[in-house]
Each structure stands twice: as C-alpha cells, then as structure tokens.
Amino acid sequence: MAVVETVDPGVQGVREAVERYVERYPDYEGALRLYGAVMELQQKALEEVGCSVEMDVEERDARLGTLVTMVDAPELEVDPVRYRSLVKDICTVMEERRPGGFEHSKELYSWDGLSDENLRSTMARVLAGEELPLTSGWEDDSDKILASNILWESLAPFYRKCGSILASGMDQSIWQRGHCPVCGSAPLMGFFRNEDGLWLVECSLCHTLWNLQRASCPFCSESLGSLEFLYIEDEPGKRVQYCSSCKVYIKTVNLRGTDKDVLLPLEDIVTAELDLAASEEGLKPAGRQ
Ligand SMILES: [Zn+2]
Ligand SMILES: [Zn+2]
Structure with a gap:
C-alpha cells in the first residue's frame, strides 16, 4: 500500500x-x-x-x-x-x-x-x-x-x-485518475519521487499530491501503452509527460536519485519553456481540454 x-x-x-x-x-x-x-x-x-x-x-x-x-x-x-x-x-x-x-x-x-x-x-x-x-x-x-x-x-x-x-492515510492505488481525489481539479504539475520514482502530481486547486501510473493515460481510454515524453536539452530532468492519443500533458520533474527539493507551483513558473515546446507539438495542459 x-x-x-x-x-x-x-x-x-x-x-x-x-x-x-x-x-x-x-x-x-x-x-x-x-x-x-x-x-x-x-x-x-x-x-x-x-x-x-x-x-x-x-x-x-x-x-x-x-x-x-x-x-x-x-x-x-x-x-x-x-x-x-x-x-x-x-x-x-x-x-x-x-x-x-x-x-x-x-x-x-x-x-x-x-x-x-x-x-x-x-x-x-x-x-x-x-x-x-x-x-x-x-x-x-x-x-x-x-x-x-x-x-x-x-x-x-x-x-x-x-x-x-x-486524504491523510489514503491508499494511492484506489484512485490514480486524471483529476484530484479530494476536489476533482486537474493536476498542476508532477514529479518522480526521489526514493522509488513513484509519479506524484499536485492538484492545481487544493495542492494535494496523488499518484498516477505511467503505463496508461489517466485522461482517456484510447491510449495504446505508456505515456510518451519530451524535454528541452538544457534541462533533461524536466519533462512533458503526454498521451499521443488525447494529446494531454503534465509537466514533471524527475527527482529520482537526487536530493533536490521542489515547490511545484514555482517549478510551474520556471518551466514555461516546456509549455511552449508542448504547445508547438499540439499538446494541451491537463484541465484545459
Ligand atoms: Zn484537489
Ligand atoms: Zn490520453
């Protein structure tokens, strides 16, 4: 659990x-x-x-x-x-x-x-x-x-x-959906956790963290296999995780094996270039379908 x-x-x-x-x-x-x-x-x-x-x-x-x-x-x-x-x-x-x-x-x-x-x-x-x-x-x-x-x-x-x-003590395996288990809002951004690479996303309204799987798209039932990703060469540790079917993406920082500390609402500001790159690929942020 x-x-x-x-x-x-x-x-x-x-x-x-x-x-x-x-x-x-x-x-x-x-x-x-x-x-x-x-x-x-x-x-x-x-x-x-x-x-x-x-x-x-x-x-x-x-x-x-x-x-x-x-x-x-x-x-x-x-x-x-x-x-x-x-x-x-x-x-x-x-x-x-x-x-x-x-x-x-x-x-x-x-x-x-x-x-x-x-x-x-x-x-x-x-x-x-x-x-x-x-x-x-x-x-x-x-x-x-x-x-x-x-x-x-x-x-x-x-x-x-x-x-x-x-949400305290909630078993993450019972939700894993594209909207927040507390309030239903879209994710703002996410990170791969340091110790085990677990993908956690933060709610854009209530800022609660929850877990998503990378093996299928949380926003549509059309995805064929894992989500894909793109990144900018300067910062390969920050990615756009997206579904090639519905084109929805979530920006994600890879903290696996690092001791970095992130505050995602600030991370969202400094990764504006990732949004541009995603937009150029015809992708759209979660919550704005
Ligand atoms: Zn929420
Ligand atoms: Zn999808």
Missing part, C-alpha cells in the same frame, strides 16, 4: 523556496516573487481556516471506490468573511507588485458576487472556468482573467485544509 502525505510548505518554507528559485532562475524573478507573495498569503490563511466536511476512512474509501471525489467542490462550505479577506489581500499584492498593477482591485474585492448570498454561484463559475459576470469597466479580457485567477487562488486554502484532513 502506497501512502503519500502532502506536506504544506508554510510561510517560511515558501519564502526560502522563492529565494532558492530566484537564485537559480533570475530571469523569472518577477513572476516568482509575485506568486510567492500569493503563496505566503495562502499558507497563512491555511492556519486559520477549517474544513466543514466530516468523513470517516470507510466512507472516504467507499466514495473513491465508486470514483466520487472526497469533496463535492462547488458545494464546499467556504467562510465568506475569510474568503473576502483573502481576496482583498491577494488583490492588494497584485495592485502593489504586479507589473502594471491591478486597476480593478477594489472593484473585485468589494464586488457583489462575493456577498454571502452570491458567493456560492460565483464559486461554481470560478471552479468551472466560466467567465465572471463582471459588468461595466471590465472591458479588458486580461483583467477578467486576472480576476478569475485571484478568486481561484483565494479558494485554495479552503480545499487544501479539507485535503490535509480527508
């Missing part, structure tokens, strides 16, 4: 990782520091939020056995006061530190869509990747995308909290 416990980096862990990454990838300094600031807020929030879902191990495993995730994502109880406070903090980071700032910061954190009554329907839209019903003054599509991203990142600690409780 393979059990994988996700370790949260904590505020200090994020800070140290950002410094490490900036030293190694100075070209990405701006993006690393900006997202690092968001991650620090998320880690801080994680210490303060609770999980309203109660489930014993038998019920959890029974759900997973019938391919139902632990949390029904749009139905999760999210404390609106804490949520709005995190949205405001992330907006402020964007306003102050993003190149070009964030003109609509105040409009977003005081938006009616985040009210106690409307939060649930807004959450459903954010989780489904639907456009937000923001009205006048939001002509710029890049601002709308930023707004959706801020609302998504602000949800993360609430799902992560549930993941940290509900």
Whole structure:
C-alpha cells in the first residue's frame, strides 16, 4: 500500500523556496516573487481556516471506490468573511507588485458576487472556468482573467485544509485518475519521487499530491501503452509527460536519485519553456481540454 502525505510548505518554507528559485532562475524573478507573495498569503490563511466536511476512512474509501471525489467542490462550505479577506489581500499584492498593477482591485474585492448570498454561484463559475459576470469597466479580457485567477487562488486554502484532513492515510492505488481525489481539479504539475520514482502530481486547486501510473493515460481510454515524453536539452530532468492519443500533458520533474527539493507551483513558473515546446507539438495542459 502506497501512502503519500502532502506536506504544506508554510510561510517560511515558501519564502526560502522563492529565494532558492530566484537564485537559480533570475530571469523569472518577477513572476516568482509575485506568486510567492500569493503563496505566503495562502499558507497563512491555511492556519486559520477549517474544513466543514466530516468523513470517516470507510466512507472516504467507499466514495473513491465508486470514483466520487472526497469533496463535492462547488458545494464546499467556504467562510465568506475569510474568503473576502483573502481576496482583498491577494488583490492588494497584485495592485502593489504586479507589473502594471491591478486597476480593478477594489472593484473585485468589494464586488457583489462575493456577498454571502452570491458567493456560492460565483464559486461554481470560478471552479468551472466560466467567465465572471463582471459588468461595466471590465472591458479588458486580461483583467477578467486576472480576476478569475485571484478568486481561484483565494479558494485554495479552503480545499487544501479539507485535503490535509480527508486524504491523510489514503491508499494511492484506489484512485490514480486524471483529476484530484479530494476536489476533482486537474493536476498542476508532477514529479518522480526521489526514493522509488513513484509519479506524484499536485492538484492545481487544493495542492494535494496523488499518484498516477505511467503505463496508461489517466485522461482517456484510447491510449495504446505508456505515456510518451519530451524535454528541452538544457534541462533533461524536466519533462512533458503526454498521451499521443488525447494529446494531454503534465509537466514533471524527475527527482529520482537526487536530493533536490521542489515547490511545484514555482517549478510551474520556471518551466514555461516546456509549455511552449508542448504547445508547438499540439499538446494541451491537463484541465484545459
Ligand atoms: Zn484537489
Ligand atoms: Zn490520453
């Protein structure tokens, strides 16, 4: 039985990782520091939020056995006061530190869509990747995308909290699917574990780790044998693992036999060239089919 416990980096862990990454990838300094600031807020929030879902191990495993995730994502109880406070903090980071700032910061954190009554329907839209019903003054599509991203990142600690409780001790062999066993979201990135090469991927929403097999595609039933991979010559330890049938890929760092420590959301930033290479091959990232 393979059990994988996700370790949260904590505020200090994020800070140290950002410094490490900036030293190694100075070209990405701006993006690393900006997202690092968001991650620090998320880690801080994680210490303060609770999980309203109660489930014993038998019920959890029974759900997973019938391919139902632990949390029904749009139905999760999210404390609106804490949520709005995190949205405001992330907006402020964007306003102050993003190149070009964030003109609509105040409009977003005081938006009616985040009210106690409307939060649930807004959450459903954010989780489904639907456009937000923001009205006048939001002509710029890049601002709308930023707004959706801020609302998504602000949800993360609430799902992560549930993941940290509900996924503990889970036997990895009962899931191994292309979406997260806790919240159902797509994987952000993955790594091959140091000690045994086990492929672990991290959820793009709740950041829980889970295991996938390389022998068949987790996204379609059409794959003929193992996933394939491509890499850039400068960094052969980082790959795009993809299915030649459905063309979906997951970026993966090979940590086998190394003592390296990765923080995948930062790894995602510094491997932008892999996304370009994948896109040139007609591949698409998981979650955006
Ligand atoms: Zn998840
Ligand atoms: Zn496939």
